Amino acid sequence: MLQIDLGSATPAYGQIANGLRALLVARDLEPGEQLPTVRQLAVDLGVHHNTVAEAYRQLASEGWLDLKRGRGATVLERPSPFPGPAARAQFTRRLEELLAKAITDGISRGDLAADLRRCAAEVREGVAR
Secondary structure (H helix, E strand, O other): OOOOOOOOOOOHHHHHHHHHHHHOOOOOOOOOOOOOOOHHHHHHHOOHHHHHHHHHHHHHHHOEEEEOOEEEEEEEEOOOOOOHHHHHHHHHHHHHHHHHHHHHHHHHHHHHHOOOOOOOHHHHOOOOO
């Protein structure tokens, strides 16, 4: 379901939250669905249970999960938030930083453009991950 890179600059809990968020946005995880327990996902990913717990807490604070002690994490129906100008500006800045990093890492501008076109098409079709 998820993979993490322990050598990444992104903390493991962030990678877990990002991966789960992608599954939630793609509706691969539906409202009412139970996620693996913190301990089970920690064992599956080879991380400490507090790492998974932090990722679950982050997603709960964003309105994606309902966390109940002893009952685990349940996916919630999440209304689409209304983004303000700051959210759009932050996204644009992060995208530009990501593109600059990819170019620095040697990914060609042509490949980046192709990937962006594919992602844009997925967003338009409602299947973005």
